[in-house]
Each structure stands twice: as structure tokens, then as C-alpha cells.
Amino acid sequence: MYAVEVRDHIMIAHSFPSPLFGPAQGMHGATFTVDAAFFTNDIDEHGLVVDIGLAIEILAEVLSPLRYKNLDEVPEFAGKFTTTEFLSGHIFKGMADRIRGGALKDGGRVKRLRITLHESHMARGWFEAEI
Amino acid sequence: MYAVEVRDHIMIAHSFPSPLFGPAQGMHGATFTVDAAFFTNDIDEHGLVVDIGLAIEILAEVLSPLRYKNLDEVPEFAGKFTTTEFLSGHIFKGMADRIRGGALKDGGRVKRLRITLHESHMARGWFEAEI
Amino acid sequence: MYAVEVRDHIMIAHSFPSPLFGPAQGMHGATFTVDAAFFTNDIDEHGLVVDIGLAIEILAEVLSPLRYKNLDEVPEFAGKFTTTEFLSGHIFKGMADRIRGGALKDGGRVKRLRITLHESHMARGWFEAEI
Amino acid sequence: MYAVEVRDHIMIAHSFPSPLFGPAQGMHGATFTVDAAFFTNDIDEHGLVVDIGLAIEILAEVLSPLRYKNLDEVPEFAGKFTTTEFLSGHIFKGMADRIRGGALKDGGRVKRLRITLHESHMARGWFEAEI
Amino acid sequence: MYAVEVRDHIMIAHSFPSPLFGPAQGMHGATFTVDAAFFTNDIDEHGLVVDIGLAIEILAEVLSPLRYKNLDEVPEFAGKFTTTEFLSGHIFKGMADRIRGGALKDGGRVKRLRITLHESHMARGWFEAEI
Amino acid sequence: MYAVEVRDHIMIAHSFPSPLFGPAQGMHGATFTVDAAFFTNDIDEHGLVVDIGLAIEILAEVLSPLRYKNLDEVPEFAGKFTTTEFLSGHIFKGMADRIRGGALKDGGRVKRLRITLHESHMARGWFEAEI
Numbered sequence: 190m191y192a193v194e195v196r197d198h199i200m201i202a203h204s205f206p207s208p209l210f211g212p213a214q215g216m217h218g219a220t221f222t223v224d225a226a227f228f229t230n231d232i233d234e235h236g237l238v239v240d241i242g243l244a245i246e247i248l249a250e251v252l253s254p255l256r257y258k259n260l261d262e263v264p265e266f267a268g269k270f271t272t273t274e275f276l277s278g279h280i281f282k283g284m285a286d287r288i289r290g291g292a293l294k295d296g297g298r299v300k301r302l303r304i305t306l307h308e309s310h311m312a313r314g315w316f317e318a319e320i
Numbered sequence: 321m322y323a324v325e326v327r328d329h330i331m332i333a334h335s336f337p338s339p340l341f342g343p344a345q346g347m348h349g350a351t352f353t354v355d356a357a358f359f360t361n362d363i364d365e366h367g368l369v370v371d372i373g374l375a376i377e378i379l380a381e382v383l384s385p386l387r388y389k390n391l392d393e394v395p396e397f398a399g400k401f402t403t404t405e406f407l408s409g410h411i412f413k414g415m416a417d418r419i420r421g422g423a424l425k426d427g428g429r430v431k432r433l434r435i436t437l438h439e440s441h442m443a444r445g446w447f448e449a450e451i
Numbered sequence: 452m453y454a455v456e457v458r459d460h461i462m463i464a465h466s467f468p469s470p471l472f473g474p475a476q477g478m479h480g481a482t483f484t485v486d487a488a489f490f491t492n493d494i495d496e497h498g499l500v501v502d503i504g505l506a507i508e509i510l511a512e513v514l515s516p517l518r519y520k521n522l523d524e525v526p527e528f529a530g531k532f533t534t535t536e537f538l539s540g541h542i543f544k545g546m547a548d549r550i551r552g553g554a555l556k557d558g559g560r561v562k563r564l565r566i567t568l569h570e571s572h573m574a575r576g577w578f579e580a581e582i
Numbered sequence: 583m584y585a586v587e588v589r590d591h592i593m594i595a596h597s598f599p600s601p602l603f604g605p606a607q608g609m610h611g612a613t614f615t616v617d618a619a620f621f622t623n624d625i626d627e628h629g630l631v632v633d634i635g636l637a638i639e640i641l642a643e644v645l646s647p648l649r650y651k652n653l654d655e656v657p658e659f660a661g662k663f664t665t666t667e668f669l670s671g672h673i674f675k676g677m678a679d680r681i682r683g684g685a686l687k688d689g690g691r692v693k694r695l696r697i698t699l700h701e702s703h704m705a706r707g708w709f710e711a712e713i
Numbered sequence: 714m715y716a717v718e719v720r721d722h723i724m725i726a727h728s729f730p731s732p733l734f735g736p737a738q739g740m741h742g743a744t745f746t747v748d749a750a751f752f753t754n755d756i757d758e759h760g761l762v763v764d765i766g767l768a769i770e771i772l773a774e775v776l777s778p779l780r781y782k783n784l785d786e787v788p789e790f791a792g793k794f795t796t797t798e799f800l801s802g803h804i805f806k807g808m809a810d811r812i813r814g815g816a817l818k819d820g821g822r823v824k825r826l827r828i829t830l831h832e833s834h835m836a837r838g839w840f841e842a843e844i
Numbered sequence: 845m846y847a848v849e850v851r852d853h854i855m856i857a858h859s860f861p862s863p864l865f866g867p868a869q870g871m872h873g874a875t876f877t878v879d880a881a882f883f884t885n886d887i888d889e890h891g892l893v894v895d896i897g898l899a900i901e902i903l904a905e906v907l908s909p910l911r912y913k914n915l916d917e918v919p920e921f922a923g924k925f926t927t928t929e930f931l932s933g934h935i936f937k938g939m940a941d942r943i944r945g946g947a948l949k950d951g952g953r954v955k956r957l958r959i960t961l962h963e964s965h966m967a968r969g970w971f972e973a974e975i
Contacts, residue, residue: 191667193707198571202464202480202521209366211373216521218464218480220571232671235602236663241705242604259464259478270367274322278363309460309482310965312372314324329964333857333873333914340628342635347914349857349873351964390857390871401629405584409625440853440875441834443634445586453929455969471759473766494933497864498925503967504866532760536715540756572703574765576717591833595726595742595783609783611726611742613833652726652740702722702744733890735897794891798846802887836896838848 190301193238194226195245199252203260203271210270216261221276221306223252225284226317227293228301239293247292251283273306273314280304281316288320321432324369325357326376330383334391334402341401347392352407352437354383356415357448358424359432370424378423382414404437404445411435412447419451452563455500456488457507461514465522465533472532478523483538483568485514487546488579489555490563501555509554513545535568535576542566543578550582583694586631587619588638592645596653596664603663609654614669614699616645618677619710620686621694632686640685644676666699666707673697674709681713714825717762718750719769723776727784727795734794740785745800745830747776749808750841751817752825763817771816775807797830797838804828805840812844845956848893849881850900854907858915858926865925871916876931876961878907880939881972882948883956894948902947906938928961928969935959936971943975 202218225248227239254263260271269275281304288296303317333349356379358370385394391402400406412435419427434448464480487510489501516525522533531537543566550558565579595611618641620632647656653664662668674697681689696710726742749772751763778787784795793799805828812820827841857873880903882894909918915926924930936959943951958972 190711191671191707191709193667194705196572196704198573200475200479200481200571202478205366207366209371212519213462215519216464216478216524217462217519218482219462220480220482222572232665232667235598235600236665236668238667238707240602257474257477257479262478272363272367274324274363274369275367278322309462310458310484311327311460312325314322314369316322318321327965329966331868331872331874331964333871336628338628340633343912344855346912347857347871348855348912349875350855351873351875353965388867388870388872403625403629405586405625405631406629409584440855441851441877442589442853443587445584445631447584449583452973453933453969453971455929456967458966467759469759471764494927494929497860497862498927498930500929500969502864534756534760536717536756536762537760540715573720574718576715576762578715580714589834591835593737593741593743593833595740605781606724608781609726609740609786610724610781611744612724613742613744615834650736650739650741655740702724703720703746704722729890731890733895796887796891798848798887798893799891802846835851836849838846838893840846842845 190228190230191232191238192226192228193241193244194224195241195248196222196224197248197252198222199255201255201258201260205270219308221308223280224305226303227299229298230300233295239299243293247284247287251280251287273308274316277304277306277314277316281318285320321359321361322363322369323357323359324372324375325355326372326379327353327355328379328383329353330386332386332389332391336401350439352439354379354411355436357434358430360429361431364426370430374424378415378418382411382418404439405447408435408437408445408447412449416451452490452492453494453500454488454490455503455506456486457503457510458484458486459510459514460484461518463517463520463522467532481570483570485510485542486567488565489561491560492562495557501561505555509546509549513542513549535570536578539566539568539576539578543580547582583621583623584625584631585619585621586634586637587617588634588641589615589617590641590645591615592649594648594651594653598663612701614701616673617698619696620692622691623693626688632692636686640677640680644673644680666701667709670697670699670707670709674711678713714752714754715756715762716750716752717765717768718748719765719772720746720748721772721776722746723779725779725782725784729794743832745832747772747804748829750827751823753822754824757819763823767817771808771811775804775811797832798840801828801830801838801840805842809844845883845885846887846893847881847883848896848899849879850896850903851877851879852903852907853877854911856910856913856915860925874963876963878935879960881958882954884953885955888950894954898948902939902942906935906942928963929971932959932961932969932971936973940975
């Protein structure tokens with residue numbers, strides 16, 4: 190299987206209002222380095238998995254509502270804990286919707302997608318699934 | 321599939337007493353950067369794959385008998401070549417035993433585990449399997 | 452000149468209430484990977500620049516009041532913009548005070564200190580000065 | 583499953599003569615950091631996935647016709663776009679042929695191979711398949 | 714001294730027509746990850762070394778004539794070997810000219826500049842000087 | 845000032861026989877990623893700080909007696925603690941001797957040298973001085 194992966198990043202604030210999260214219960218934040226990997230069975234006649242320019246664009250689009258935001262104030266996340274893995278899944282959904290909707294030229298060729306969020310030099314989370 | 325990966329490291333000495341290993345036959349050593357990746361089908365009600373604090377703790381526990389050790393003197397490794405890939409498998413077993421034994425709250429959700437050891441900026445090994 | 456550098460990290464929230472900061476005016480956050488480099492003219496009789504265990508400890512101490520915090524609510528930062536470079540200088544001051552106060556055994560040997568904060572894979576800031 | 587991964591790099595020139603590639607249509611170039619990952623079901627009696635020395639050697643052999651080359655002048659690539667993903671597949675084929683041909687002692691144990699090319703700190707591509 | 718460093722990258726082709734360069738004499742290429750570090754004595758009233766947005770912009774401007782280019786065809790480089798260190802110096806000059814010309818608001822505060830080019834995971838070069 | 849930096853690595857065993865070193869008193873080991881940075885005032889007529897091929901060669905030569913060794917058995921280190929910073933100084937001396945002895949063509953141009961040893965993803969040491 191072929192794959193191409195591109196990188197962006199976001200800087201957000203959030204809180205985890207449950208004793209489970211110990212010192213991370215209060216308002217704090219994170220830089221998330223975000224990698225999006227696109228998997229296809231083959232490359233096209235231009236030697237491409239996907240148009241990397243478009244791939245970078247739709248990743249930026251999906252990240253745009255999160256960029257420099259306090260996630261506690263994003264209506265869509267009400268009642269949710271915006272953990273690294275939750276956000277990986279959320280960004281996956283946004284990307285998958287766009288791919289299914291045709292945002293990538295010839296995007297039907299994308300069989301699988303993985304979204305990885307690095308939260309520090311010590312820890313990261315990801316979500317990967319078929320499209 | 322969701323995943324979370326955490327990092328630790330160990331500094332050990334060992335030898336590889338077989339001509340196959342050329343210059344690495346004698347006593348030498350390595351810093352192994354160790355990544356443990358936990359895979360689950362879904363995140364829990366707190367938005368978590370696993371409790372990352374517990375994950376870091378059990379990784380440290382499993383690494384503890386290896387930390388700053390001469391692996392040639394660890395009874396469990398008698399007659400074994402403690403290569404990067406062997407150690408990946410060994411640490412996997414220690415982690416899998418603990419997860420099956422309930423060391424991770426709600427650890428039955430962990431379906432898959434991958435242990436990666438980086439031995440230099442040029443080479444790394446890993447072991448990955450279902451739990 | 453000899454040097455030793457150790458690493459830690461913090462995850463904080465803050466805002467930059469000035470139009471100058473564009474999209475970063477609102478509450479957002481960052482993971483800062485923090486490197487502290489200690490410079491001496493020579494190594495001691497144990498072959499050390501500083502006791503690396505103590506170095507890690509005092510770095511953790513200085514970072515402790517910032518860890519998982521909303522920096523807008525830290526009284527000491529009232530009226531300040533807690534930029535990457537500002538925080539580098541702030542952490543430098545905390546480290547330098549401790550070193551001058553004797554927190555590092557034989558710390559008088561430390562001539563210079565550099566504190567680096569990586570805010571993303573794209574940008575970082577630091578403060579370096581004589582002690 | 584066990585795996586071992588080794589690293590090399592190449593510096594090449596090429597052009598992408600199609601309007602699709604925008605600013606990359608003309609002659610430009612890239613440093614590709616190349617990772618080759620070998621997967622086996624088990625480790626051998628020396629604790630090895632593969633002989634890492636041989637693995638590094640056959641990777642260097644496969645990269646040798648590309649090293650410091652203008653890929654537009656490599657006859658084998660005539661009429662092809664030598665994208666990151668195309669090259670990942672090309673290097674995979676060279677490696678797989680050698681493995682099947684016995685270049686790795688006991689190489690029949692290798693079940694799977696992944697070739698990753700990092701083209702910048704922002705983007706990478708890979709090809710992974712059974713052998 | 715305070716500093717802030719930002720990152721960009723370019724992908725270029727070039728040749729080194731002298732036997733001294735051995736296998737690198739012919740047309741080949743490189744991805745250069747480019748870091749620009751700005752040094753000031755103090756931070757301004759907004760807590761800044763420089764406006765990081767402007768810093769990224771002028772770096773992109775200076776890199777623009779090199780992006781996706783065959784450096785052998787850039788008139789300004791006629792008769793020059795466009796090595797990593799040469800390019801570090803060249804980009805330094807372009808940045809320094811812009812800073813002296815006022816491209817950075819309040820840029821007179823910048824006392825020193827360092828331009829680093831990473832050519833592979835194994836090698837890099839830089840040029841650093843007063844402004 | 846111009847600089848070029850190249851990378852190699854060694855895997856060694858050693859012990860630190862003093863209570864000061866706590867858990868690191870016994871025989872253990874490390875992978876040291878070694879960076880050697882050469883500083884000159886200007887580049888030569890080929891656009892070079894130093895001949896990078898020669899630079900890599902003399903670094904390999906200086907590292908050769910350490911590669912895959914138990915440093916406790918290296919006569920030259922008797923009575924010494926082979927810490928990261930001590931080894932940085934030791935490798936510096938070997939490199940500086942070779943440079944002064946003419947191992948680098950036109951090596952008189954090298955004004956300054958820095959040897960950095962990364963011992964883990966968390967800690968590193970270096971020695972830097974005029975030549």
C-alpha cells in the first residue's frame with residue numbers, strides 16, 4: 190500500500206473537568222503537531238497518492254476552527270473531554286467527510302486515513318480507519 | 321482504531337558472544353528510547369484510550385529491572401542475545417502481562433500493543449501484536 | 452567551554468490581548484519543550500559539568516508553578532505578554548536564582564545558562580546569559 | 583510481529599513536467615531520508631529479525647544508482663514522474679527482488695517490507711507490502 | 714541575549730563542477746530545512762524579540778527566488794559553488810539587507826542573525842554574524 | 845562565522861564507580877550520537893568550510909577506538925569517569941590534534957570546534973573551544 194503524510198500544527202487551550210485528570214483539570218493548553226496520512230492501493234498516472242497541495246489545504250481547513258481556540262468554548266465539543274485521542278478522531282471525521290465529498294480530486298482512491306497528534310516530545314495519539 | 325503512545329528510555333550494557341556480531345561481540349552498550357503504543361477500538365467516556373499516567377507507570381515498572389544494567393548478568397536473559405528486537409519482544413511480554421492482569425484500569429479495552437526501541441538515529445526495532 | 456543540557460516540558464494556556472497578535476489574541480495554549488543548558492569552564496573530579504540529577508530537579512521546580520496553568524491567572528505575570536521569549540527569560544531568572552543560591556552543589560562553577568523553549572516544530576525561542 | 587528499520591539518504595535532482603505540479607515543474611531536487619523496515623513473524627536463534635549489517639548493505643546497493651543523480655536522465659524512469667511515493671515503490675521493488683533472491687541470509691523469513699521517504703520536515707511517503 | 718528561531722524549507726537542484734566533489738559533481742539536489750534565528754538584547758513591550766509573523770514572511774521572501782529552482786541557472790550564482798555553507802551566507806545577506814532596510818518593525822533591535830541549513834539528517838551548515 | 849556540522853554515533857559500555865552516580869554506578873552503556881561542528885571565518889574558493897568527506901573521515905577515526913568498547917578497559921581512561929561531557933572533551937582533543945596536524949586540507953582555516961554527544965532524547969553534553 191502507498192501512503193503520503195503531511196504536517197501542520199495547532200495551539201489550543203482546554204480544561205479536563207474531572208478528578209481523573211489530576212493536575213490537568215484546570216485550564217491549560219497544548220501545541221499539537223498534526224500529521225495526516227493518506228493510503229491508496231496504487232499511485233495515479235502522475236505518480237501521486239493524492240495531490241499533496243490539496244491534502245495540505247483540506248488539513249488546514251479542518252484545523253482552522255481549532256486554531257488558537259479555547260476548546261471549552263467550541264459548541265461542538267460541549268460535554269466532551271478534548272483529549273489528544275478525541276481530537277485525532279474529530280479531525281479524522283472532518284478529513285474523511287471532505288474526502289468523501291470530493292475535496293481531493295480523484296479522492297475515491299483513498300482507502301485509509303490516519304490522523305496523528307503529537308502533544309509533547311513524550312506522547313502522541315492517533316486515529317486510523319478505512320474511508 | 322485509536323492509539324496512544326508514550327516514551328521512556330534505558331541505558332544498558334551487553335555483549336553478543338557470536339562471530340556473527342563482528343565488532344559488537346564484546347561488552348558495549350546502548351541508550352534505548354522506548355515507545356509503547358496502546359491500541360483500542362474506541363475511546364472511553366473521558367475521551368481516553370488508556371489512562372496515560374498509568375501507562376507511563378507500568379512502562380517504567382517493566383523497564384525498571386533493565387535500567388542501568390549489564391544485561392549479560394540478568395538471569396532471565398542467560399543464553400539469549402539481547403538484541404533490539406529481542407528486547408522489544410521482552411518488554412512487550414512484560415507490558416502485556418500487566419495489562420491482562422488489570423494494571424490498566426479498564427485495560428480489557430486494549431486490543432493491540434506495540435513496543436519500539438530506537439537504538440541510534442539510524443536504527444530501531446519493534447514488536448507489535450494483539451493482546 | 453563544557454556544557455550539559457537537560458529537557459522537560461510544560462502545557463499551558465494564555466492569551467495575548469493586543470491586536471498585534473492577530474489570531475493568537477484569544478485564550479489558546481502551547482506545549483513548551485524546555486531545554487536548560489549549563490556551561491562551565493571545566494569538568495569536576497567526577498567528570499561532570501553539573502550533577503545532572505540536581506539539574507533536572509531544579510528545572511522541574513522552576514517549571515512547577517507553570518505546569519498545567521492558565522498563565523493569565525498567574526499574579527506574577529499580570530500585565531505581561533507571556534510569549535515564548537518572555538517565558539525563556541522568566542525561567543532563566545528562576546534557574547539563575549537557584550544556582551546562585553546554591554541549589555547546585557558546587558554551582559559557582561556554572562558561568563553561563565541558556566533556556567530554550569520549543570513552541571512547535573516550526574518555532575522556538577531562548578534566553579542565554581552569564582550567571 | 584517483529585520489525586527492524588534502518589536509515590540511509592540520497593540527494594537527487596528531477597523535474598515534474600506537468601502543469602499539475604505548479605512551481606515544482608522545473609528542475610529542482612530533494613534530500614530523501616530513506617527508512618527500510620523489515621517484518622518477520624519471529625526472531626532467529628541470534629535474536630535477529632535480519633542481519634542489520636546486510637540490511638544496510640542491500641539498502642545502499644538499491645540506492646546506489648540514484649545517489650547524486652538527475653533522475654530525469656535515468657533511463658528506467660523515462661516517462662515517469664519520480665515523486666516521493668513513486669520512488670518509495672521503486673526502492674521497495676529493488677529491495678524485494680534482492681530479498682527474494684537471497685541477498686539476506688535466511689531472508690525467507692521476511693514477510694513484509696516498508697520503504698519510507700522523508701522529503702522534508704513536513705512531508706513523507708511510503709510503500710508497504712507483503713514479500 | 715534573547716533569540717527567536719523560525720523554520721521554512723526549499724527543494725533545489727544544483728551541480729558542483731569540480732573533481733573535488735566526487736559523486737556530487739553532476740546535477741543532483743537537496744531539501745534544505747532553513748532555520749533563521751534573530752538575536753536581541755531585550756524583548757519589547759509586547760514580550761517579543763521580533764514579530765514572528767513578519768520574520769516568517771521575510772524568510773519566505775528571501776527563499777522565494779530559490780524555491781524549486783535549478784541553482785545552476787540562477788544568474789547571481791554564476792561561477793559559484795552553491796554549497797550548504799555558501800547558501801547559508803547568501804540567505805543571511807538577503808535577510809540582513811531586509812532587516813537593515815526596515816522590513817522588521819523595530820528591526821534595529823536585532824543585533825545578530827544566524828541562518829542554518831540542514832541538508833540531511835547527517836549534516837548541516839550555518840552562517841552567524843552581527844547585523 | 846561559517847560552520848558545518850556532521851554526525852556519527854558510538855555504542856559503548858562503562859561504569860561510574862562512585863556513590864555520586866546512584867543507579868548508574870554499575871556497568872551500563874549508552875548510544876552517543878556525536879556531532880562535530882567546524883567553524884571558519886570564511887568559505888574557500890569551492891564554497892566550503894571544510895571538505896565534508898574528510899571531516900566525516902577524521903571523526904570516524906577519532907571514534908574508532910571507542911566504537912563497541914567497554915570504556916572501563918580503555919587504558920587511556922584509567923581513573924577517569926567517562927561521562928558525556930568528559931567524552932565530548934576527549935573527542936574534541938582527538939579532533940583538534942588531527943586538525944592541527946593537517947588532517948583537513950587547508951585546516952588552518954578552522955578557528956573553532958564543537959563536539960556534541962547526545963546520550964538520550966532528554967540529555968546531551970558538548971565541548972567547544974578555539975583551535
